[in-house]
Amino acid sequence: MDTLAGKRIVLGVCGSIAAYKVVQVARDLTLAGAQVDVIMTEAAERFVGPATFQALTGRPVLTDMWSLPEDGVIGHVSLGMRADAVVIAPATANTIARLAAGLCDDLLTTTVLATRAPLLIAPAMNPSMYEHPATQANVATLRARGAYVLEPEVGRMAEPVVGRGRLPEPADLLAELRALLGRQHGPLRGRRVVVTAGGTREPIDPVRYLGNRSSGQMGYALAERARDLGATVTLISGPVALTPPRAVTYVAVETALEMRAAVQAACTQADILIMNAAVADFRPAHIAAEKIKKHGDAGMTLQLVQNPDVVGELAHRTDIFKVGFAAETHDLLANARSKLQRKGLNLIVANDAIASIGQPEITLTVLDGEQAVELPRQLKAEAAATLLDLIVARFEQWLLARQPRAGEIAD
The missing domain is CATH 3.40.50.1950 (Flavin prenyltransferase-like)
Known part of the structure; x- marks a missing residue:
């Protein structure tokens, strides 16, 4: 609504x-x-x-x-x-x-x-x-x-x-x-929410890069919805063809390493992290200083190294409610559950990458432990609003579970 x-x-x-x-x-x-x-x-x-x-x-x-x-x-x-x-x-x-x-x-x-x-x-x-x-x-x-x-x-x-x-x-x-x-009446008033969006670009030379097809639509819509529900929002975005939402703090990044640094800085006082960005798993080991030229019919070999796991590195942060995304081409729920556990997430949102990338609509499945809630296929902006409302409900449950019971001493 x-x-x-x-x-x-x-x-x-x-x-x-x-x-x-x-x-x-x-x-x-x-x-x-x-x-x-x-x-x-x-x-x-x-x-x-x-x-x-x-x-x-x-x-x-x-x-x-x-x-x-x-x-x-x-x-x-x-x-x-x-x-x-x-x-x-x-x-x-x-x-x-x-x-x-x-x-x-x-x-x-x-x-x-x-x-x-x-x-x-x-x-x-x-x-x-x-x-x-x-x-x-x-x-x-x-x-x-x-x-x-x-x-x-x-x-x-x-x-x-x-x-x-x-x-x-x-x-x-x-x-x-x-x-x-939202700042007056919203359920997230007084809360700080960090949202990442878009894909990252890993440079090969001054004009080429390794990237992906993430449009950033879902992350931007999530940032807007969190803002409307009263949160102070930081949106960390890779390069996309979208206008940054009004009334949010906008941080533009390009590479996975830049995304990592921005997320770590923004999460120092965050209550919720929504890691929607499609961060590149690998980057070139060496970046050419000049544009690489073709030499006859010879091919080119790129040596790649792993990028850091941006959200996985925050697994120890039990003071933040962390939401991850899993865009998969096969074994959707199995891969999502694996990421949920490995990365220390509170929720993970799974979607079929082939059926959603570049499409106006999306079907999402939200996993919390063994529970799976499938959201109906809908426009991405509508899906983001539905998803954010679900995240808020789970966040409130998480907060209640963290409160000390009668007779207990809080840490």
Whole structure:
């Protein structure tokens, strides 16, 4: 289930040309199952009509202090008090200044003062206005009070100016909102999760490498789901053709040795390690300094050496809940059970490599000791969400089992 489903979201829209982007935000929130109440400032109505938001959310759009929501309760108090989150996008310099000053002279600022829900502010304005010391001081004030201010992006503005002031894309805004809500209510709030993804590349010479076909889709989806459930996520990724998820710490690596170093560093304080990356088992013993040339019809022999077992080296870490993956071409469950034991894992996720690599769907089997749970074949993003929910449940059981019983002394 989407973490936005059932949430009450107040969406404040201010007077900026970027307001057109927020139409998509309102639609996507509604499609995700959220109840969206849109508050528009007077200036916002000059850019987008209230009817547009009402059509997409199926709810009345509120524009003044005396607007009544459909339940008939006075809006300037009830909206803020019952909200799960308040989002202001685009937030203009004027609205940011009024919020920092604690003013409540319209419905939006009054709602913000009345709410105790998390507040996400997404500024959008001319770069010179955003960089002005007054605006920066106001942004710092709001952050100090607990508001989450999303930095605008660098790009071309409506006028012929390039700089920092663009509103992030709707998908990015929703990702930040999911992360914010997760940190408030998610089952993994306060936990640190390390996810590895993609394949590694072992260089042969400056232009060639040994690699594999891992796309990274599953690992990236797992990192997003862990973020949405409230975790502080570190995603360690080999080279893939994917955009790093928002609101996670992203570490790019290339070789197995780099993956090993990054995992060991990230796991110093981790609660959960999800080792989804397809780490190369071997690497060339020697890397040519120059591009290797063909010499007639002669072949070429590569001497390979074993790479370290990145997750196996953490077998002694009984303070981390460790999840491994086994992509196999034969004897799937037998090979997975062997890895589960040899590598000191708490769970292992097995899948048929031939049926999953490069495919949009996947079938997963989760093994815990002698138990095996087969998840239905589904899109990889959906499979990742289902799998992460199962991991959370097993992690909570693992935590309970580690707690000392009555009369026992903890280590």
